[in-house]
Amino acid sequence: MKPLLPTSTAGSLPKPAWLAEPETLWSPWKLEGNELVSGKQDALRISLQEQQQAGVDIVSDGEQTRQHxxxxxxxxxxxxxxxxRKTVTIRNRYEASVPTVVGPVSRQKPVFVEDAKFLRQQTNKPIKWALPGPMTMIDTLYDAHYQSREKLAWEFAKILNQEAKELEAAGVDIIQFDEPAFNVFFDDVNDWGIACLERAIEGLQCETAVHICYGYGIKANTDWKKTLGTEWRQYEAVFPKLQKSNIDIISLECHNSHVPVELLELIRGKKVMVGAIDVANNHIETPEEVAQTLRHALQYVDADKLYPCTNCGMAPLPRDVARGKLHALQAGTEIVRKELAKNDC
Known part of the structure; x- marks a missing residue:
């Protein structure tokens, strides 16, 4: 049973320095062969332990076994x-060297299922597993085969559905699809992006979530945010259709952002993972700062549907900062839980 306001993270947590370069995305592994396999499992154990010590209610692998x-x-x-490899512009924001789609895409074997089974063996808590969403996948590739964003996205949706069903069978309680591209390509999202996402969750009995954020706290993203003005209304373009979708939970960025909190009214009735921790700086929030973000969200989200969370992944942050932010998330949530309990008396 999950408590009221169950806490979780959006995804990644920092890796130990002996496994990969700290505070770096796409950092190469420092180990090889069997040492890498056992090193990833050790890192997963540590990440889980840190979440549990902080009191996080819905735990994850912290993405310790993957580079990106x-x-x-x-x-x-x-x-x-x-x-x-080709150079493309990712989410209309920054250039990156990416692999090329050269033929029909397919999944020959499970990707994360063994890792999920390992995590399930380590804890009795509810676990969440993150997968990339179809639209974000196509935005991280050069397509020389399908030459159609939509066609490639549908193929990825089928593949993701295969993986998601096996993750569910491995004991995953919530499968989250990361779709930061939903904050950029609004017409595509409404025309076929949400439909692709629904294909990816087809037949699942576990809870499903879509994570839509403004990105990691890297320079390309923070620079982009400075161009968005005093109000960030990107969610307004996609929330109405998401509210009618089959996705159970919508995960979004809230704390320290310029997202008008009243936009949450557009997804009334959905469960909402409210980002109450800023991942774009090293400031560790006070419990009261977290609590205030949650209080604002509760004006538009029923308490039994609010899941306190981080704005995005914390892989680029120092480990001690990420650890402190996890503790702040839980402490701030506890403040609001007590307030809600008192009001119910």
């Missing part, structure tokens, strides 16, 4: 050539 939230999944698929 999108490309690690893609590199296990056929039809994608990682040697033949």
């Amino acid at each position: 939230f999108v490309t690690t999944f893609i590199e296990h698929l056929s039809g994608v050539d990682f040697e033949n």
